[in-house]
Amino acid sequence: MIKQLQPASLQFYKNVLRANSQPHTTHYLGRCLSTQPAEFIKSHNFHPAHLHHIGKTPLIYRSVGQELERAAAEYGSTESIVSFHEQKRYTFQGLIEEADRVAAGLLKLGLKQGDHVGIWAPNNMHWYLTLMGAARAGLVSVGINPAFQGPEVDYCLKKVKVKALIMPETFKKQNFYEIIKSICPELPDRVDGSINSTSLPHLKHVIIDTDSKLKGALSFDQLLGLSNPVEREAISKLQHRIVPDSGCNVQFTSGTTGRPKAAVLSHYNFVNNGTHIGNRNLLDSNSRICVQVPLFHVYGVVVTVMAAMTHGSTLVLPAAGFSPADTLRAIVDEKCTVVHGTPTMYVDLIKKQRELKLPLKTAQMAVTGGAPCSPQLFLDIKNVLGLERIHTVYGLTETTAVVFQTKPGDSMERILNTVGHLQDHVEVKVVDGEGHTVQFGEPGELYVRGYATMLEYYDDEVKTKETIGNDKWLKTGDQFILESDGYGRIVGRLKEMIIRGGENIFPKEIEDFLNSHPKIIETHVIGVPDERLGEECCAFVRLQDGVKSIAREEVKEFAQGKLAHFKIPRYVIPINAFPRTTSGKIQKFKLAEEYNKMQRQ
Known part of the structure; x- marks a missing residue:
């Protein structure tokens, strides 16, 4: 025990705590210190900025497909998603049935467990169905920004060897079909049901959500109709063979080289981060979330989709792309209780609400993330939109979205001046330029460790090792201040992002x-x-x-x-x-x- 150490040994244990290189030793010493923390800290003026927040809800070892089964069993008749602009809606029971049609169709095309399915699309229903269908089939979904142009899409498809690409025919001024033909000229000449491309050798299928007949492509409806009842029933039996620790989704995130890296996130990452995000946001089967954020982003796919699914909440997609007027009308017509958005989106939403003055009677909470939010904007969100609560989240793609988040009941001072409290079951520390843990209240680089960290950067061992050390600490690149009560503040970015x-x-x-x-x-x-x-x-x-x-x-x-x-x-x-x-x-x-x-x- 620390209290029994000789003076000559005390510095050794202080150094061990400072380095934080051995997690089990650190936790053991932390418990020893708890027997006389005041004497130790006062005597040695040592307050290491290192916390591990153990939550009340245990972690869950379950795949996304298994979690969807649980949600369907518990919330079957509750609406899982409403596409306001497409006038489509599914209950949780209807969702799993449709997702299994997508899963069985993709497998019928010849895809195998672990293959990558690209989703290059805005916030349409087929995006959501593909995400769930891929997870149920044991495939890995790959979110691609719908604003990307030909060269950027070409890079993404090659980088992670996408085998099937699902997309709309057009969005805004973009013709997705013409763009994909420009990088895959062999598409119209598909032979024996698959594409044989010189430049994109892994790409075998292009599936387009359209009523048009486009050469070389399947329609999304055709995909849904490929399988028979027996093949769809087999999807349910497949779930026990999908390992929760395996890859579920790939998120592209740029690096200092300027070329996007592909962060691989697991089913385990998705289910647990979604669960604990939803717990903090007090979600339940009565919650109806208006989704302004893009689904391809980790904010959309984890903070929004997974948090809703794990808590039986309803997602409402007001428009394919961000539209403040459509968001406000969806809140009113669909009786939304929660709004998700980035600070920029809230700036535009507030401006539009001042113009339209719609009765947002059901809206209770705003969740903001993706960028720093000014105190004045927080106040405008609360006052102009008439919301009772505002929650903020902080995290990275590489940490499956959320590391810090507002807690229920946090004061306005906490909300205005911090990025929230450390998330459940996550361990963090703040280090100086030499890798030594600084004291609480001092700035340094934030390191994160725990269940939420990504598996790897796909096919990039060097960058993976640069980001995640042998000790499993993930370097965020963000300059951060951690307080002893578990709340944190961003000081700046060490990266040039x-x-x-x-x-x-x-x-x-x-x-x-x-x-x-x-x-x-x-x-x-x-x-x-x-x-x-x-x-x-x-x-x-x-x-x-x-x-x-x-x-x-x-x-x-x-x-x-x-x-x-x-x-x-x-x-x-x-x-x-x-x-x-x-x-x-x-x-x-x-x-x-x-x-x-x-x-x-």
Whole structure:
């Protein structure tokens, strides 16, 4: 016991606690310290920012498919999802029946357990059915941003070897069928029921939610009709063969190289993070959640979909893409009690509500995440939308969404000034540049360990080891302050990631692309403050000799169809020379200073 240690040994145990390299030793010593914490801490002025929050609800060893069976058995007649814009709705019992048709259809096409199914689509019913069907079939769903253009989709399909791709025919101004044909020209010439593509050798099937007959593609209705009752019944028997620790979903998340990494999340990650998120948000079978966030994102698929499913709550999709007016009308018509969105979405929602003044009588709670939310916006959400409670979440794709979250009954001061309390069954610590644990209240990098951490970056052992050490601590890259009561605050980002309206953007991808413009020699991109979106992309560019200027519209036109719209810089600023360190590295903080100086002029 610590109280019996000789003075010469005390420093050794202090160092062990500081390093936190052996979890079992740390927990044992923590229990020893609890016998006389005041004496130890007071004598040695040592308050390590390390917590492991054990929740009251135990972790569940269950696959997504098994969890859906449980939900269908317990909440069978409750509506699981309503697509307001498509006028479609399913109960939990109807959902599992339709999901099994999707599962059996995909297996009938020749897919095998562990194969990847891409979902490149906005918030339509077929997105949700595909997610559940893939999970029930033991397949791995892959969320692809519907704003992605041909080259970006091509990269995603190749990176994780997508075997079947499910999508709509069109969304907004995009024709998905024409885009996929541009990267897979063999599609119209499908032979013996499958695609034989030179550039995309793994892609065998394209399934489109459409009434049109498109060469080389199956319709989603055709997929649903492929199987017979016996094959659909076999899906239920398949569930015990799907290991909860196996991959369930792939989320693309950019890295410092600018090329998206593919985070593999397990069934176990999904079911448990969804369960504990729903517990904190007090969800039950009477909850009706209006979904503004995109389903392909971890916010949509875990914070929203899985939290609702595990608690028998109803999801309401107001529109295929974000639409404040449709959200407000869906809240009223579908009697929604909860709203999910990013801070940017709430800015637009508040603006529209001030205009429409609709009676949002049933709405009780807003959940916000994906980017920092200002105190004033919190107050506007509460006052203008007339909500009783506001909850915030903080996490990463690599941690299956949520690490910190508001607790029921938290004061407004807590909500305004923290990202919430440490989630159940999650362990965290905050470390300095040398990897030593700092004290509570001191800034450092947040490390996370526990059930929620991803399995790996797909086919990228190097990046996986850079992010998750042998001790299983996951490095978030976020500068963070942890308090001894379990609440946390974000100080800044150690990475260069820009968060624009909830979209994660990494500069290097944009820099590499703009450097291919005939007028540009060199580009460096930074995030600059924006009242509505939180941050915007600002590109500083050095132009070719003889070129005097470049307009933002030229850059926008150049990027059309090649970069997602949210990655196209809002500001393009020519510069004669970039500020550099003596070793040649760009000093981006000086670019930010230059931008601020220009704003003041």
